[in-house]
Amino acid sequence: MASALSGIKVIDLCGMGPASLAATMLGDMGAEVLKIDAPPGSGGRGAGQGIFPLDIEQGKASPMQLSLMTSNRNKKTLALNLKTEAGRNIFHRLAENTEVIMEGFRPGVMERLGVGYKTIAKINPRIIFCSVSGYGQDGPYRSFPGHDANYIGMAGVLGLIGHSCDAPPVLPLNIVADLAVAVSNTAIGILLAICARERTGRGQLVDISMTDGVITLLTGIMGAGEYLHGGAVPRRGGTMLSGNEPFYTAYQTKDDKYLTVCPIEPHFWVNLCQALGREDFIPHQFAPSPKKDELLNELKHIFLTKTRDEWFELLTKADVPVGKVLDLDEVFSDSQVLHRQMVTEIDHPELGKVKQIGFGIKLSDTPGQVRTMATRPGQFTEEVLSALDYSQDEIEKFRVENVI
Numbered sequence: 001m002a003s004a005l006s007g008i009k010v011i012d013l014c015g016m017g018p019a020s021l022a023a024t025m026l027g028d029m030g031a032e033v034l035k036i037d038a039p040p041g042s043g044g045r046g047a048g049q050g051i052f053p054l055d056i057e058q059g060k061a062s063p064m065q066l067s068l069m070t071s072n073r074n075k076k077t078l079a080l081n082l083k084t085e086a087g088r089n090i091f092h093r094l095a096e097n098t099e100v101i102m103e104g105f106r107p108g109v110m111e112r113l114g115v116g117y118k119t120i121a122k123i124n125p126r127i128i129f130c131s132v133s134g135y136g137q138d139g140p141y142r143s144f145p146g147h148d149a150n151y152i153g154m155a156g157v158l159g160l161i162g163h164s165c166d167a168p169p170v171l172p173l174n175i176v177a178d179l180a181v182a183v184s185n186t187a188i189g190i191l192l193a194i195c196a197r198e199r200t201g202r203g204q205l206v207d208i209s210m211t212d213g214v215i216t217l218l219t220g221i222m223g224a225g226e227y228l229h230g231g232a233v234p235r236r237g238g239t240m241l242s243g244n245e246p247f248y249t250a251y252q253t254k255d256d257k258y259l260t261v262c263p264i265e266p267h268f269w270v271n272l273c274q275a276l277g278r279e280d281f282i283p284h285q286f287a288p289s290p291k292k293d294e295l296l297n298e299l300k301h302i303f304l305t306k307t308r309d310e311w312f313e314l315l316t317k318a319d320v321p322v323g324k325v326l327d328l329d330e331v332f333s334d335s336q337v338l339h340r341q342m343v344t345e346i347d348h349p350e351l352g353k354v355k356q357i358g359f360g361i362k363l364s365d366t367p368g369q370v371r372t373m374a375t376r377p378g379q380f381t382e383e384v385l386s387a388l389d390y391s392q393d394e395i396e397k398f399r400v401e402n403v404i
Contacts, residue, residue: 004363011102019208088114131208181213189206253306
């Protein structure tokens with residue numbers, strides 16, 4: 001079956017960071033991804049060092065290992081010590097015939113290792129070199145460590161998530177900067193650079209800052225535009241989509257579950273009020289407090305009279321924007337999720353049938369596919385080096401010298 005990115009060779013130096021999932025996305029779409037890890041004893045923090053996707057002897061996999069099976073599928077692996085001259089030379093030889101290099105080190109690390117963009121671009125002017133970091137490759141924060149909560153806090157998003165300024169902000173797991181931004185922006189940035197190279201014949205540096213990416217998300221947040229144009233600072237719990245409005249919130253139901261009810265548009269609000277038999281609510285959708293608080297409390301009591309699934313069935317039939325707040329076990333058994341093949345089952349030689357998350361992007365002619373399961377760090381080292389015309393004696397010497 002044809003794949004969208006067939007023939008695109010990618011080197012993944014992203015470790016266990018979120019950008020590694022972008023490499024997986026490219027692999028799912030047909031790219032040939034080579035994941036490079038630091039070999040044991042090299043002193044590197046390369047992701048995956050000592051973490052194997054499967055305990056073969058026991059025929060079992062831990063939750064972490066099962067997760068790595070998804071994030072490292074469709075990748076070959078090479079264990080390479082870039083702190084050695086021989087390791088750098090191997091990397092340079094690999095780069096000669098590679099389309100894309102992805103890395104997730106702190107800014108400056110790749111240059112110190114002798115494998116930074118400027119060095120590689122001299123070897124291969126067509127290289128697309130994607131660097132993913134928390135704050136970008138330049139600026140006063142470039143070398144600071146961080147995680148999702150740090151970046152979304154610095155970008156102004158975390159301060160807006162929650163019901164009230166009197167309560168702490170609510171951490172949205174690591175969904176925003178790590179996943180929504182790092183994964184999608186990395187993949188998009190690389191694909192844009194590939195498109196540009198078709199016209200110019202040249203590669204380029206793709207600089208992905210997770211904080212920059214989160215700030216771009218502010219474009220869609222009500223209140224950000226008002227600040228830029230008028231100076232009014234939106235406050236946590238004070239925006240239309242904070243969960244404090246009767247027409248955009250989560251209501252508890254009779255069975256102690258929750259339902260998201262979001263009839264923002266007036267015609268949807270009318271549908272909700274009619275479905276509830278409370279046409280008297282219709283004129284008060286955008287009423288200020290205290291009327292808003294009165295309306296919200298009445299709706300809370302109404303939604304406690306039926307179960308979540310009963311409300312979902314009733315309100316979807318009434319054409320009201322509504323959704324169940326599902327636990328993960330419910331997500332992966334939901335009829336829509338299964339119909340869209342967002343759960344895929346893979347035959348594993350040791351574990352048998354293994355379920356994984358499917359492909360979020362559906363292409364009609366060149367769909368994503370799982371071609372290979374995740375492999376152990378360094379499993380393809382000898383194969384890769386042999387393809388680079390290293391002799392068996394040279395490979396053994398590299399192994400003795402802890403280059404591989």
